[in-house]
Amino acid sequence: MSRLVDQIKQAVAAFDGCKTTPALIGGLALAAHQVVRATRDVDFLVDADDADDVHMILLDLGYRCIHRSEDAANYLRGDEGLDVLYAHRPIARRLLADAAARTTALGTLRVVSAEGLIGFKLQAVVNDSRRTRDLDDIRALLRAQRGRLNMAEVREYFALFGRPEWLDDLLEQANADER
Amino acid sequence: MPAKDDLSDWVDLMEAIEALCPVWPPRDDWSGNGTYRL
Numbered sequence: 001m002s003r004l005v006d007q008i009k010q011a012v013a014a015f016d017g018c019k020t021t022p023a024l025i026g027g028l029a030l031a032a033h034q035v036v037r038a039t040r041d042v043d044f045l046v047d048a049d050d051a052d053d054v055h056m057i058l059l060d061l062g063y064r065c066i067h068r069s070e071d072a073a074n075y076l077r078g079d080e081g082l083d084v085l086y087a088h089r090p091i092a093r094r095l096l097a098d099a100a101a102r103t104t105a106l107g108t109l110r111v112v113s114a115e116g117l118i119g120f121k122l123q124a125v126v127n128d129s130r131r132t133r134d135l136d137d138i139r140a141l142l143r144a145q146r147g148r149l150n151m152a153e154v155r156e157y158f159a160l161f162g163r164p165e166w167l168d169d170l171l172e173q174a175n176a177d178e179r
Numbered sequence: 180m181p182a183k184d185d186l187s188d189w190v191d192l193m194e195a196i197e198a199l200c201p202v203w204p205p206r207d208d209w210s211g212n213g214t215y216r217l
Contacts, residue, residue, distance in 0.1 A: 002194045031189035038196050040203060071215040079203045091217045104186040111185070119217050127213025160216050 004040055007080050008106050011042070014057045020047035022054065023099035023110035025085060025120050030137055032102055032111040034144040037137075042081065045096050045112055045120075048088035058082065085120065091160075095119070114145045119157035126161045135170065142174040 008028070015022050024032070026043030046054050048070070055065065055073065063075035063082060073084040087096040095116035102111050112120070118141055121134040142149070158167040 002190060002197050004193050004197065005190055028186070028189065032185040036188045036192060038192055040193070069212075076206070079206070081206050085215075089215075089217060095217070102185045105190040106186055109186075116217075123213075123215065123217055127215075157217070161214075 003080075004042070005106060007082075008042055010061060011044070011058075011082060012107055012109060014061055015044075015054065017057075018047070018050040018053055020050060020096060021110050022046045022050070022084075023096055023112050025112045025117060026083070027137065029111050029117055030141065032104070032109075033114040033117065033141060035137065035140040037140075040081075041083065043083045043085065045087055045092065045099070046084050047093070047096060048086040051084075051086050054084060091119070114141050114148070115150050115153045115157075117141060118149075118154055119160075122157055122161055122163065122166075126163065135166075139170050139174050139177070142170055143177055146174070 022044040023029075024043070025045045027037065027039030027041045028043070030037065030039075044054075051073075055068070058075050059065070061077070063077040063080075065073060066076050067074040070088070071086055073086070075082045075084070085092070087093045095112050099110040099112045099116075102109055118138050121138050121141075125131045125134040155164065155167060158164045
């Protein structure tokens, strides 16, 4: 079995004691929304109230903490990384509460909605303009989830980050990809 | 044929990649700094 699969299964099992079960975000969560690409980024959305518990759980699993703030944390174990975003604002808390439980090859996992993933990927690229892959992921989600997305919610995220025009460009590109 | 679950395509893909590339390249630097609004 894939080493990455083992890593994720171990973390998910260890998170069982959290008050709110963390939800998958990032590149891996894309696969639950019909966008499959190679990624070894393991990202979870964690309730901020569980931050200390999750920190201790990951240290017990052998990770070391590279960075930790009130918004995010970054852990490393050998060449295995695991990143955490903390849900402490209303939007992230709602996205975590609404994350659907999926039966997957990795066990039962909670996965953030496609709209929420778009929001987090937008946040990532706004924070680091070198992360153009996140824009590719958003475009792929717009294409794969066409007709199923709550576009009002998606537009809210682009407005929140002051980039409403980006959505129009991405939708145009996604449409062009289809042709 | 049983229905595939949500992540099985990704698992298949990553197993193939790990077979071809068992040593992963270093991860990009990640500081977690930035503007968080969600």
